Amino acid sequence: xxxxxxxxxxxxxxxxxxxxxxxxxxxxxxxxxxxxxxxxxxxxxxxxxxxxxxxxxxxxxxxxxxxxxxxxxxxxxxxxxxxxxxxxxxxxxxxxxxxxxxxxxxxxxxxxxxxxxxxxxxxxxxxxxxxxxxxxxxxxxxxxxxxxxxxxxxxxxxxxxxxxxxxxxxxxxxxxxxxxxxxxxxxxxxxxxxxxxxxxxxxxxxxxxxxxxxxxxxxxxxxxxxxxxxxxxxxxxxxxxxxxxxxxxxxxxxxxxxxxxxxxxxxxxxxxxxxxxxxxxxxxxxxxxxxxxxxxxxxxxxxxxxxxxxxxxxxxxxxxxxxxxxxxxxxxxxxxxxxxxxxxxxxxxxxxxxxxxxxxxxxxxxxxxxxxxxxxxxxxxxxxxxxxxxxxxxxxxxxxxxxxxxxxxxxxxxxxxxxxxxxxxxxxxxxxxxxxxxxxxxxxxxx
Numbered sequence: 001x002x003x004x005x006x007x008x009x010x011x012x013x014x015x016x017x018x019x020x021x022x023x024x025x026x027x028x029x030x031x032x033x034x035x036x037x038x039x040x041x042x043x044x045x046x047x048x049x050x051x052x053x054x055x056x057x058x059x060x061x062x063x064x065x066x067x068x069x070x071x072x073x074x075x076x077x078x079x080x081x082x083x084x085x086x087x088x089x090x091x092x093x094x095x096x097x098x099x100x101x102x103x104x105x106x107x108x109x110x111x112x113x114x115x116x117x118x119x120x121x122x123x124x125x126x127x128x129x130x131x132x133x134x135x136x137x138x139x140x141x142x143x144x145x146x147x148x149x150x151x152x153x154x155x156x157x158x159x160x161x162x163x164x165x166x167x168x169x170x171x172x173x174x175x176x177x178x179x180x181x182x183x184x185x186x187x188x189x190x191x192x193x194x195x196x197x198x199x200x201x202x203x204x205x206x207x208x209x210x211x212x213x214x215x216x217x218x219x220x221x222x223x224x225x226x227x228x229x230x231x232x233x234x235x236x237x238x239x240x241x242x243x244x245x246x247x248x249x250x251x252x253x254x255x256x257x258x259x260x261x262x263x264x265x266x267x268x269x270x271x272x273x274x275x276x277x278x279x280x281x282x283x284x285x286x287x288x289x290x291x292x293x294x295x296x297x298x299x300x301x302x303x304x305x306x307x308x309x310x311x312x313x314x315x316x317x318x319x320x321x322x323x324x325x326x327x328x329x330x331x332x333x334x335x336x337x338x339x340x341x342x343x344x345x346x347x348x349x350x351x352x353x354x355x356x357x358x359x360x361x362x363x364x365x366x367x368x369x370x371x372x373x374x375x376x377x378x379x380x381x382x383x384x385x386x387x388x389x390x391x392x393x394x395x396x397x398x399x400x401x402x403x404x405x406x407x408x409x410x411x412x413x414x415x416x417x418x419x420x421x422x423x424x425x426x427x428x429x430x431x432x433x434x435x436x437x438x439x440x441x442x443x444x445x446x447x
Contacts, residue, residue: 003041003044004038004039004040004044006044006047006048006051007051009038009040009044009045009048010048010051010052010055013028013048013052013057014052014055014057017057017068022068023068024068024069025067025068025383025386026067026068027065027066027067028049028058028065028066028067028068030065031045031046031049032045034048034049049066052066053066056069057069059385059402059411060405060411061383061384061401061411061412061413062411062412062413063413064383064413067383067385069385083392083397085395086392086395086396086397087395087396087397087422087426087427087429087430088397088418088421088422089396089397089398089417089418089419089421089422089430090397090398090399090418090421091418091420091421092231092287092372092373092418092419092420093286093287093290093291093372093420093421094345094348094372094420094421095290095421096341096344096345096348098341098344099289099290099341102289102332102337102341103290103293103328106328106331106332106337109331110327110328110331118323118327119323119324119326119327119328120323120324121323122322122323123153123320123321123322123323123326124311124314124315124320125152125153125154125310125311125314125315125320126151126152126153126311127151127153127321127326127330128326129148130330131151131153131326131329131330132148132149132151133148134330134333134334135148135151135153135297135330135333136148136150136151136299137333138333138334138338139151139281139283139297139299141263141269141270141273142269142270142273143269143273143274144269144270144272144273144276144281144299146272146281146299146302147302149307150299150300150301150302150307151297151298151299151300152297152298152300152307152310152311152314153295153296153297153298153314153320153321153326154284154295154296154297154298154314154319154320154321155294155295155296155319155320155321155322155325156284156286156291156294156295156296157259157261157282157283157284157286157294157296158184158188158296159296159314159317159319160282160283160284160296160297160298160319161184161185161188161224161257161259161282161296162188162192162313162317162319163298163310163313163314163317163319164224164257164280164282164298164310164313165185165188165189165192165194165222165224165257166192166313166316166317167280167306167309167310167312167313168221168222168255168257168280169192169194169221169222170193170194170221171192171193171194172193172194172195173194173195173221174194174195174196174197174214174218174219174220174221175189175194175195175196175197175220175221175222175223175224176196176197176198176199176206176210176211176214176215176220176222176223176224177196177197177198177199177206177223177224177225177406178198178199178201178205178206178225178226178230178233178406179198179199179200179201179405179406179407180232180233180401180404180405180406180411180412181196181224181226181231181404181406182226182231182232182259182404183399183403183404185224186406194221196224196406196407197214197220197406198406198407199211199214199223201235203235204235204236204237204238204241205225205226205227205230205235205236205237205241206223206225206245208241208244208245208247208248211223211245211248211252211254212248212251212252215252215254220254222254222255222256222257223249223254223255223256223257224256224257224259225245225256225257225258225259225271226258226259226262227242227245227258227260227263227268227270227271228260228262228263228265228266228268228270229262229263229265229266229367229368229370229371229373231262231373231404231416232373232375232399232401232404232416233366233367233375234366234367234368234371234373234374234375235367235368236266236268236368237268237271238268239268239269242268242269242271242274243274245271245274245275246271246274246275246278249275249278249279250275250277250278253278254278255278255279255280255301255304255306256271256275256278256279256280257279257280257282258270258271258272258279258280258281258282259282260272260281260282260283261282261283261284261286261287262287262371263283264287264288264342264346265346265349265368265370265371266368266370272299276301276302277301277302277303277304278301279299279301280298280299280300280301280306280310281298281299282296282297282298282299283296283297283299284296284297285329285332285333285338287345287372288338288339288341288342288345289329289332289337289338289341293325293328294325294329295321295325295326295329296319296321298310345372346370349370349371349372349419349420350369350370351424352372352419352420352424352427353369353370353371353374353419354369355419355424355427355428355431356374356417356419356427356431357369357374359428359431359432359435360376360431360434360435361435362435362439363376363377363378363379363435363438363439364376364377365377366414372418372419372420373416373417373418373419373420374416374417374419375414375415375416375417376414376415376416376417376434376438377412377413377414378413378414378415378438379438379439380413381440382413382438383413384400384401384402384411384412384413384414384415385400385402387400387415387437387438388400388415390437391415391434391437394433394437396430396433396434398415398416398417398418398434399415399416399418400414400415401413401414401415401416404416417431417434
């Protein structure tokens with residue numbers, strides 16, 4: 001077959017979209033058929049489809065094919081904030097009535113104890129010795145007991161993850177992760193020039209053999225994993241899986257970033273307890289307390305020098321925690337407030353999951369029943385992006401699978417539904433409308 005530049009062929013397909021010959025929602029032919037029709041090699045067709053996905057023109061769905069995006073005329077990414085008029089099923093943070101009282105009491109206590117002056121100071125990544133000691137006790141779980149000297153502080157969990165990624169990998173290097181992952185991590189990696197490598201996973205999370213295969217093919221610089229209540233799928237690794245992953249880390253020498261922000265919903269030991277020299281432990285107070293007044297915490301692997309490197313990354317990125325949130329966080333962790341609020345949120349999350357699974361009866365719901373989010377696999381009559389668009393038109397904001405996909409073709413025909421933000425009544429009403437929408441067979445509704 002004659003050789004053609006894949007970008008030239010991609011330009012032709014893009015022109016067909018612009019001219020309306022290919023419309024939003026249209027399915028592209030399988031790559032082999034596309035190659036035959038265009039007179040190109042199958043390998044070239046594969047590169048064409050990857051280029052179209054890179055340009056944001058198409059989306060690949062596992063087992064369903066490649067489709068022209070439904071949002072070609074508008075934003076090509078998930079909105080940073082849902083419209084103010086919509087019921088928010090995008091964000092996984094909740095606001096409880098108790099939180100306003102907690103913040104007011106904290107402000108008053110800081111004033112009474114003369115800590116306001118300290119709260120206004122600027123601190124480095126290590127905060128203060130007191131802050132490190134309090135955080136180390138707070139993060140202790142089972143056999144995981146970080147040393148205060150290994151604790152570093154960031155402004156929030158996202159900044160902690162950014163610092164960890166920058167510590168493990170330079171531009172052009174590879175970090176392995178779940179094929180569907182926290183969208184913010186995708187953005188951070190892109191800004192840092194780090195390539196995220198999707199690793200095969202099952203209902204518990206990343207498979208150990210997938211890490212070994214990827215590392216043998218081209219060495220990885222590290223891993224980013226969410227062992228507990230993975231976002232977006234809600235998967236939780238059992239103890240055996242965690243033990244097997246710890247063995248892989250020790251065998252390969254790789255270091256994993258363990259995102260444990262949802263860990264307080266579960267009861268299993270962190271990966272850091274099983275492979276302490278190979279895990280950067282990341283947590284924050286955003287989910288336990290409030291996202292607007294939080295700190296991020298990193299537990300560096302002891303005796304590795306990574307604590308110093310994390311400190312450098314935090315300073316260079318401008319990601320260190322500031323004085324007031326650090327002072328407030330230390331108080332909440334030290335006096336038990338953070339754990340009391342966490343206990344209330346564990347109960348609330350279970351209650352919301354029960355409401356959701358009842359309201360969505362008859363649909364395929366996936367995820368951990370302790371989480372503030374669930375994964376809804378859609379009936380065949382729907383595509384995820386079209387469903388999310390139709391839901392937004394009905395005043396409900398949620399996120400399609402494509403926002404979480406690390407690479408083209410890894411998106412499932414599914415949406416993530418966050419349960420945390422609305423009142424219980426609004427949540428049930430929205431979910432019942434989503435169920436009716438999902439089951440609707442009217443082509444005008446499905447679009």
